[in-house]
Amino acid sequence: MENTLAHLKRGEIALITDVSSIHIPLKLLEMGCLPGNTVQLVQVAPFQDPMYLNINGSHLAIRKETAMHILIEKVSHG
Amino acid sequence: MGKQINVALIGNPNTGKTSVFNALTGLNQKVGNYPGITVEKKEGVCKLSRGLKAHIIDLPGTYSLNASSLDESVVIELLLNKNDKDFPDVAVVVSDVENLKRNLLIFTQIKDLEIPTLLVINMADRMAYKGISLNIPNLEEQLNTKIALVSTRKKQGIDELKQLIEGYKDLSTQPCLDTSEIDKDYFSSLHKAFPNQLLYKLWLVITQDVNFGKTDRNEIDAVANFKTKNKADLKRLQQKETIKRYQFINNALKKGHTIDTSKAKDLRSKLDRVLTHKIWGYAIFFFILLLMFQAIYDWSGIPMDFIDETFASLSEWTKNQLPSGAFTDLLAEGIIPGLGGIVIFIPQIAFLFLFISVLEESGYMSRVVFLMDRVMRRFGLSGKSVVPLISGTACAIPAVMATRNIESWKERLITILVTPFTTCSARLPVYLIIISLVIPEGHFLGLGYQALTLMLLYLLGFGAAVGSAYILNKILKIRSKSFFVVEMPNYKLPLFKNVALTVVEKTKSFVFGAGKIILAISIILWFLASYGPGDDFNNAEEIITTKYASQNLSEDELQQHVASFKLENSFIGITGRAIEPMISPLGYDWKIGIAIVSSFAAREVFVGTLATIYSVGSDDEATIKNRMAAEINPILGGPLFNFASGISLLLFYAFAMQCMSTLAIVKKETNSWKWPVMQLVIMSSFAYIVALMAFQFLK
Ligand SMILES: Nc1nc2c(ncn2[C@@H]2O[C@H](COP(=O)(O)OP(=O)(O)O)[C@@H](O)[C@H]2O)c(=O)[nH]1
Ligand SMILES: [Mg+2]
Numbered sequence: 001m002e003n004t005l006a007h008l009k010r011g012e013i014a015l016i017t018d019v020s021s022i023h024i025p026l027k028l029l030e031m032g033c034l035p036g037n038t039v040q041l042v043q044v045a046p047f048q049d050p051m052y053l054n055i056n057g058s059h060l061a062i063r064k065e066t067a068m069h070i071l072i073e074k075v076s077h078g
Numbered sequence: 079m080g081k082q083i084n085v086a087l088i089g090n091p092n093t094g095k096t097s098v099f100n101a102l103t104g105l106n107q108k109v110g111n112y113p114g115i116t117v118e119k120k121e122g123v124c125k126l127s128r129g130l131k132a133h134i135i136d137l138p139g140t141y142s143l144n145a146s147s148l149d150e151s152v153v154i155e156l157l158l159n160k161n162d163k164d165f166p167d168v169a170v171v172v173s174d175v176e177n178l179k180r181n182l183l184i185f186t187q188i189k190d191l192e193i194p195t196l197l198v199i200n201m202a203d204r205m206a207y208k209g210i211s212l213n214i215p216n217l218e219e220q221l222n223t224k225i226a227l228v229s230t231r232k233k234q235g236i237d238e239l240k241q242l243i244e245g246y247k248d249l250s251t252q253p254c255l256d257t258s259e260i261d262k263d264y265f266s267s268l269h270k271a272f273p274n275q276l277l278y279k280l281w282l283v284i285t286q287d288v289n290f291g292k293t294d295r296n297e298i299d300a301v302a303n304f305k306t307k308n309k310a311d312l313k314r315l316q317q318k319e320t321i322k323r324y325q326f327i328n329n330a331l332k333k334g335h336t337i338d339t340s341k342a343k344d345l346r347s348k349l350d351r352v353l354t355h356k357i358w359g360y361a362i363f364f365f366i367l368l369l370m371f372q373a374i375y376d377w378s379g380i381p382m383d384f385i386d387e388t389f390a391s392l393s394e395w396t397k398n399q400l401p402s403g404a405f406t407d408l409l410a411e412g413i414i415p416g417l418g419g420i421v422i423f424i425p426q427i428a429f430l431f432l433f434i435s436v437l438e439e440s441g442y443m444s445r446v447v448f449l450m451d452r453v454m455r456r457f458g459l460s461g462k463s464v465v466p467l468i469s470g471t472a473c474a475i476p477a478v479m480a481t482r483n484i485e486s487w488k489e490r491l492i493t494i495l496v497t498p499f500t501t502c503s504a505r506l507p508v509y510l511i512i513i514s515l516v517i518p519e520g521h522f523l524g525l526g527y528q529a530l531t532l533m534l535l536y537l538l539g540f541g542a543a544v545g546s547a548y549i550l551n552k553i554l555k556i557r558s559k560s561f562f563v564v565e566m567p568n569y570k571l572p573l574f575k576n577v578a579l580t581v582v583e584k585t586k587s588f589v590f591g592a593g594k595i596i597l598a599i600s601i602i603l604w605f606l607a608s609y610g611p612g613d614d615f616n617n618a619e620e621i622i623t624t625k626y627a628s629q630n631l632s633e634d635e636l637q638q639h640v641a642s643f644k645l646e647n648s649f650i651g652i653t654g655r656a657i658e659p660m661i662s663p664l665g666y667d668w669k670i671g672i673a674i675v676s677s678f679a680a681r682e683v684f685v686g687t688l689a690t691i692y693s694v695g696s697d698d699e700a701t702i703k704n705r706m707a708a709e710i711n712p713i714l715g716g717p718l719f720n721f722a723s724g725i726s727l728l729l730f731y732a733f734a735m736q737c738m739s740t741l742a743i744v745k746k747e748t749n750s751w752k753w754p755v756m757q758l759v760i761m762s763s764f765a766y767i768v769a770l771m772a773f774q775f776l777k
Contacts, residue, residue, distance in 0.1 A: 020317065022310055025485075025561040029320045030142045032180050042347070043354045043448075050451050050461070052354060052566060058180050059346075059566040061448045066561060 003074075005051070005067040008041040014072035015039075016055070021069035028066065032058040039072065082131045084164055085124075085243055088153060088188065089172035090181050091139030092441070092567040094200040096120070097230035098172055099136040100575055102240070119152075126244045135164055138482075141180075143187040143282055144316065149482040154286070157191055158279065168246035169195045170239075176201065176208055176568065178335060182327045183320075185221070186254040190278040194249040195223060196242050202229040209341030217334035222250045231573060254326050257281055260319050285312055349569050353445050363446055367468075370433045371536065374471075374503070378425035385425075389418030408604055416600025419507075419686030420593040426503045427585050430472035435580040438465075439572035447564050457544050458551025460484050460562060463493040467543060470500030471536070473588065474740040478747055485563075488556040492547050494747060495757060498740050499543035499733070501536045504681040508731050509535055511685055515707055516724030531728075538732050599676055599683050603650065607691055610648035618644045645691065664730065664766070665723030665773040667712050674730070681736045714777075722776035726769040734765035 008014055016037050019029060032055050033039070042059065043052040049064040087095045103122025120136035137156070138149040145151040156162055157169075169188050173181030178199065189195045205211065218225050224242045228235035257277040258265035265277055272280055352358050393414040400406040437443045443465060451461025462484045470477035477497045484490040501509075509532060517528050614621065622640045631639070645651050653675075654668030661671045669691050677684040692705040709718035719727075735741070741754040748754075 020314070022313060025146065025563060026144055026313065026316050026320070027141060027146045027485075027561075028563050029317055030144070030183055031563065031565070032324070034321055034324060043350055045354070045449060045452055046356050047452060050448055050562065050564075052350075052448055056179075058177065059568075061444075061451075061562075061564045061566055063451070063562045066563075 003071055005039065005053075005070040005072050006048070006064050008039070008051075008067075008072065008074070010041050010044060012074060013038055013040045014074045016070060017073050018071035019069075023069045024066060028060075028062065031060055032056045033070065038075070081129070082123075082133050083167040083243075083246065085132045085134045086156065086164070086166035086169050087134065087136050087172055088169055088184065089139065089198075090141050090174070090177070090184065091565065093139070093172045093174040093177070093181055094228075094230055095136055095139065095172045097573060097576055098170075098198060098200060098228065098236075098239070099134060100579055101230045101233070101236050102132075102134055124240065124243075126240055130244060132240075132243055133164075135166075140184065142184050143191075144285060147483050147485050151286075154282065157188065157193065158282065166193060168243060168249065169193050170198055170243065171195060172198045172200055174201050175199050175205055175210055175212070179324075179327055179331065182221075182330075183323055185223075186323050186326060187278075189223070189251075190253040190255055190257065191282075192251045192253060192276060194246050194251055196246070196249055197221065197223050197225045198228050198235075198239060199225060200228045200230060202227045202234060203232045206341075207343055209338035211336050211338070213334040217330070220330035220334060222252050222254070224249060253278065255319075255322055260315055260322065264315070285316060346568055350445070350566075353442065354448055359445070359449050363449060366433075366437070370430070370471075371533070373429045373433065374426050374506070378429050381425040382422055385418065385422045389414060389421070393418075404608075407608065408601070411608075412601045412604030413597070415689045416597045416604075416686055419600065419682060419689065420589055420597065422507065423503060423588065423682065424585055426506060427472060427588050428581050430503060431581045431584040432577065434469055434472065435577045436572050439570065439576055441567040441569045444564055444566050448566065451562065457547040458489065458492045458554075459496075459544075459547050460486065460489040460493070461564070462562075463489065463547075466493050466497050467500055467540070470497045470502060470543075472584075473502050473504070474498045474500070474737065475743050476584065478740065478743050481747070485561055488551075488554060491556065491748065491753070492550045492554070494744055495550060495753060496543040496547045498735055498737065498757065498761065499539050499546065501539035501732070502681075502737075504737065505535075505539075505731050507682055507685045508677075509728060511703060511706065512719065512724050512727055514703060515719045516721050535728060535732055542733060599680075600686055603672075603676055603687055603691070606650040606653075607645060607648050610644065610651065612647065615644060615647040618647065650691070662713060663774065664769045665711075665720075665726045665777065667709070667718055669709070670718075670727070674736075678736050678738065680739065681731060684731075722773050725776055726773035729772050730765045730769035732765070733761055733768060735761035 003017075005014070005016075016033060016035050016039055018035060019033060024033070037056040039056075040054040041051060042054050044050075045052075047064075050061045051064060051067055052061045053059070087099055089095050099120060099122065102124040122134050122136075124132045124134055126132055135156075137153045140150040140153045142150075143154050143157070145154050156164060156166075159165060171181075171185040171188060173185070182197075185195065185197060199212065212227070214225050214227060224245075226235050226239040226242050228239055230236070255278075258269070260281075265281075268280055269277060353362060393410045396410040396414060397406060400409070437446075446464050447461040449461075450464045454461055454463050463481070466477040466480045469480050474497050477500070478494050481490050481493045481497075484493060513528050513531050517531050520527050522530065609615070618640050622636065622643050626636060626639060646655070650672055651668065654672040657671045657675070658668045661674070666674070669688065672691060673684045673687040676687045688706060706719055707717065710716070711718045711720075711723070735758045741758060744754040744757060745751055
């Protein structure tokens with residue numbers, strides 16, 4: 001699977017397509033991580049974990065294990 | 079006396095709730111912080127016009143009413159409980175103009191509870207900078223509420239906000255979302271079962287993960303039957319609900335909220351490029367920590383010496399000025415040194431909270447969480463454990479409370495259990511006085527041995543915390559859903575008023591919270607040291623006079639002997655000598671033993687106790703340090719405080735769980751005696767063993 005958020009590279013932008021996995025906490029959805037919104041990878045800590053994201057203007061950091069469950073579609077190559 | 083209304087400030091973290099709260103209440107506020115009050119609850123009073131007063135609560139930041147951490151559950155517990163004395167007459171949702179969309183989510187939820195709600199759009203001063211423009215009347219209409227556009231930084235909009243609060247009766251309580259639209263079938267059967275309840279309220283109760291205290295939940299307890307839907311289904315519905323809420327918000331903002339990105343400036347990404355960098359990020363963090371310790375150790379030394387000497391001479395002065403007698407003695411030897419033992423901490427506590435609150439306020443702390451998460455996770459901790467561990471260098475009590483925003487119970491529990499290992503400021507006076515007695519003053523590579531020793535002790539405390547976390551992570555069998563979502567707020571210049579209030583607040587609660595215990599113990603100790611049972615104590619003068627009759631001592635010398643003989647036979651002396659066999663293998667005498675026992679209540683009592691014990695009977699104006707240096711080891715001879723016993727004491731204090739207040743707060747936060755008792759037993763026996771080995775090896 002190459003189309004999860006965990007595969008995004010620094011600076012790249014993608015479109016969120018699916019967040020229905022039960023491993024995604026509701027809180028993340030409430031912070032704007034919803035299908036149709038854009039996401040950009042702002043910065044990564046060593047080992048790509050955690051990941052610092054900009055989701056539709058909301059800046060937040062999540063762990064890679066959560067990012068793995070968020071499906072995306074890349075829209076630009078940064 | 080006029081009428082008083084309840085106002086609750088609610089909103090996402092970092093939207094400026096506390097700033098609005100400070101602007102409304104000024105110094106008319108109090109914070110519940112210490113054992114006895116579970117929740118860090120800030121309350122204050124704001125005068126409105128015509129004798130109307132508003133009682134304002136600053137609630138913990140929360141992203142939604144679906145609580146995922148303890149901190150957040152406080153908010154929903156209050157909002158679901160109409161009988162709570164703090165139940166708001168009006169909810170004020172504070173939002174940040176830069177994150178309006180996300181901040182409005184909780185606004186829609188609160189409105190759906192049909193509580194009168196008004197909206198504060200804060201940080202208005204940032205609008206031009208970010209190219210944002212707002213059409214307030216349009217937004218008010220769309221959101222069906224009243225809006226105050228505020229900048230606490232520029233002190234704008236606060237009066238308008240007060241007026242809106244005053245007119246709370248005019249607010250519409252129309253919900254934003256028709257709850258039943260989430261799932262028609264499910265909600266219509268729910269409605270049939272509980273025709274008199276608000277659907278959204280039922281829905282919240284059904285879906286909460288967090289265990290509540292006693293709300294008025296009983297009446298809707300039967301609701302549990304409606305959990306029949308399995309978890310995944312409920313989750314799907316919650317997702318649907320969230321999407322619907324965002325649809326509502328997007329719609330509402332369509333006309334009234336526009337952003338011209340070409341005008342927006344972006345300081346955040348420039349700073350982030352450095353501060354979250356794989357190398358620079360860590361280097362800067364380390365540098366900030368160094369600076370912090372420098373401040374606590376070096377800069378606060380000057381006021382601390384001054385306080386120490388002031389209290390020594392105050393005590394002396396009291397003795398000379400007041401007629402001699404038991405009361406004067408109690409004052410000069412019990413109460414004044416006891417007070418000194420409290421006041422001396424103020425500089426350090428103040429410096430620590432100054433740093434911590436600046437780091438929090440500026441938004442930097444979240445970057446630290448981001449940088450450290452991966453490392454901390456290896457030890458069973460979370461990036462969010464860094465804040466408690468750093469706060470732990472001030473005091474374990476606020477640190478344990480600061481774990482509340484860690485969502486995973488296991489990570490949170492481990493953080494609570496290991497935090498007391500970090501070198502809190504109460505250990506500092508013990509360390510400082512012993513280091514100055516037993517560590518030589520020389521230099522190594524430009525760094526003083528004494529400073530290096532202190533640094534090592536900090537590292538030791540941190541190492542013990544992390545090491546035991548690693549072990550706990552392996553042995554604790556707790557399954558808890560672990561997830562981690564951290565907002566990375568914008569960088570901001572801290573508001574002076576906020577920082578100053580935090581520093582004053584924390585210092586005050588230390589002085590009055592922990593201070594009470596210290597003072598009480600000092601007084602009790604003085605009594606125990608000044609009175610004794612039996613003939614030996616009462617006839618001390620005669621016994622000593624007879625004993626030394628042949629030796630032609632001066633009156634002064636004779637008095638010294640009488641005093642120390644009395645002390646040995648006082649209540650405290652008898653207790654101390656009883657436990658001496660247990661502690662002499664560690665290199666301590668009975669006086670140190672007493673100090674250790676009494677400092678179980680709070681570590682800082684150690685120095686105060688020694689001060690009390692040594693000042694009973696001796697009346698020269700020596701500082702505590704000189705008196706300690708003059709003590710002789712009764713068994714081995716030579717100075718009592720030498721390298722071996724000093725190191726042994728340092729290690730003992732590094733590891734032992736000596737703080738009643740910490741145990742009390744751990745009991746509160748874990749809701750069980752099991753964990754604090756375990757902390758006490760394990761930490762203290764470990765401390766004993768390490769101190770024993772150190773002394774036996776070094777002596
Ligand atoms: N630019 C600007 N910053 C503000 C304003 N109000 C608060 N802040 C800053 O926003 C940050 C968070 O504020 P705080 O009151 O602690 O938010 P809370 O977490 O909601 O209690 C702090 O750094 C404040 O200095 C404002 O009106 N304008
Ligand atoms: Mg706050």
